[in-house]
Amino acid sequence: MNFDHLQKTDPTLFWYIQEERERQETSLELIPSECIASLSTIEALGSPFTNKYSEGYVGKRYYWWNEVVDKVEQIAIDRAKELFWVEHVNVQPYSGSPANFAVYNAICEPGDTTMGLSLVEGGHLTHGHAVSATGKFFNAIQYGLNAEGYLDMEQVEKLALERKPKLIWCGTTAYSRAVDFEKFGEIADKIGAYLVADISHISGLVATGAHQDPVPYVHLMTTTTHKTLRGPRGGMIMVTKKGLDFDLELAKKIDKSVFPGLQWGPHNHQTLAIAAALWEALKPEFQQMSHQIVKNAKALAKRLIEHGFDLAAGGTDNHLILMGVGKWRGQFMQDALDVAGITMNKNTIPNEPCSPFHPSGVRMGTPIMTMRGMGEAQMLQVADWMKRVFDNVSGFEYSEDKQERKRILQEFTKHIQEDIELQTIRKEVAELCKGFPIYQ
Numbered sequence: 001m002n003f004d005h006l007q008k009t010d011p012t013l014f015w016y017i018q019e020e021r022e023r024q025e026t027s028l029e030l031i032p033s034e035c036i037a038s039l040s041t042i043e044a045l046g047s048p049f050t051n052k053y054s055e056g057y058v059g060k061r062y063y064w065w066n067e068v069v070d071k072v073e074q075i076a077i078d079r080a081k082e083l084f085w086v087e088h089v090n091v092q093p094y095s096g097s098p099a100n101f102a103v104y105n106a107i108c109e110p111g112d113t114t115m116g117l118s119l120v121e122g123g124h125l126t127h128g129h130a131v132s133a134t135g136k137f138f139n140a141i142q143y144g145l146n147a148e149g150y151l152d153m154e155q156v157e158k159l160a161l162e163r164k165p166k167l168i169w170c171g172t173t174a175y176s177r178a179v180d181f182e183k184f185g186e187i188a189d190k191i192g193a194y195l196v197a198d199i200s201h202i203s204g205l206v207a208t209g210a211h212q213d214p215v216p217y218v219h220l221m222t223t224t225t226h227k228t229l230r231g232p233r234g235g236m237i238m239v240t241k242k243g244l245d246f247d248l249e250l251a252k253k254i255d256k257s258v259f260p261g262l263q264w265g266p267h268n269h270q271t272l273a274i275a276a277a278l279w280e281a282l283k284p285e286f287q288q289m290s291h292q293i294v295k296n297a298k299a300l301a302k303r304l305i306e307h308g309f310d311l312a313a314g315g316t317d318n319h320l321i322l323m324g325v326g327k328w329r330g331q332f333m334q335d336a337l338d339v340a341g342i343t344m345n346k347n348t349i350p351n352e353p354c355s356p357f358h359p360s361g362v363r364m365g366t367p368i369m370t371m372r373g374m375g376e377a378q379m380l381q382v383a384d385w386m387k388r389v390f391d392n393v394s395g396f397e398y399s400e401d402k403q404e405r406k407r408i409l410q411e412f413t414k415h416i417q418e419d420i421e422l423q424t425i426r427k428e429v430a431e432l433c434k435g436f437p438i439y440q
């Protein structure tokens with residue numbers, strides 16, 4: 001990968017690219033919603049398709065000279081239909097949140113009742129959280145997890161029967177167990193609700209059979225394209241056969257909602273890159289990699305449990321692990337690991353005792369490590385490093401007193417900047433990374 005032109009014309013930006021590449025190459029990225037886009041995807045993103053306006057859809061544009069753009073959008077749609085076995089796809093959403101809002105805009109009126117998993121229990125802001133427009137413009141009910149940390153399907157059913165939402169979301173951003181789309185389908189059918197699976201986190205797993213397929217049970221699926229699907233930042237909305245049987249106009253409603261309802265010019269370079277990623281996702285190597293993502297997550301989870309860590313729902317069925325690290329201590333673990341060259345994010349855990357800003361857990365996943373070619377052996381190594389980091393900062397405890405917490409945080413920050421053990425792990429991590437380059 002080279003950036004020769006930028007190097008000559010704008011060395012500052014060229015340097016930033018080198019800095020970011022160096023960071024990615026030499027550290028371990030465990031944020032479960034990130035991926036390594038392929039070189040084809042990155043080349044497609046840098047193509048002159050970024051120059052073109054093309055409001056509208058294939059064959060029906062508001063500007064001239066979109067014959068080639070039409071071919072690009074059509075091939076992206078065809079590949080998505082082939083990969084997910086759906087009837088209709090809109091590839092224009094700029095990303096996942098606009099895709100989700102387009103779904104509301106297509107099938108709900110302001111004030112309609114909707115239902116989704118609450119953010120602190122592993123849902124997404126756009127599934128009806130109060131700070132999101134989706135919680136402001138709609139009457140959003142939230143369901144949660146049961147005592148074992150699994151989706152509380154009894155609660156889902158009870159709330160659905162009592163409150164009769166027009167739209168139900170099933171989909172997660174911080175949940176390590178399989179989602180029972182079939183059960184969600186039965187519940188939605190009982191009350192005649194639209195059922196939408198937001199498969200952003202697991203779309204690569206769904207496409208390859210590494211997770212239960214929602215298609216037979218839901219009316220719509222939304223996804224980002226830059227997580228386990230391994231594409232550029234972007235979004236898609238898919239309409240299933242069940243969706244069209246339920247509402248003949250559903251595909252038209254979705255298209256009208258995206259454009260002109262919410263967005264104007266589609267990002268054609270992004271569409272080209274989505275098409276490139278979908279082409280790769282149709283290959284057997286992608287299927288193998290997706291299954292390895294899950295195997296790696298299970299291996300990592302097993303070793304973490306052996307080290308005595310407390311995993312939400314006791315383990316994982318997918319690409320993700322949620323781990324409790326003690327009251328308020330998610331940030332300690334996140335920041336100390338970061339110094340050691342291992343990136344993950346602080347996260348709330350089931351029955352979170354603190355707050356989303358100072359949560360008691362961390363969220364991690366195996367997509368990027370797997371995309372770099374790492375397997376179960378490397379997962380054991382990563383778990384061992386995490387244990388060393390955890391032990392290193394175990395002296396820093398939560399305090400009920402706010403001022404005292406501030407002081408502890410300052411002391412902690414000084415500690416991780418100076419600590420020799422964390423620097424040693426950083427070097428070991430960089431050494432491992434050398435064996436698994438991202439872009440040769």
Ligand code: DSN
Nearest residue numbers: 032033096124173174
């Ligand atoms: N930010 C994404 C995630 O990390 O899960 C969701 O939008």
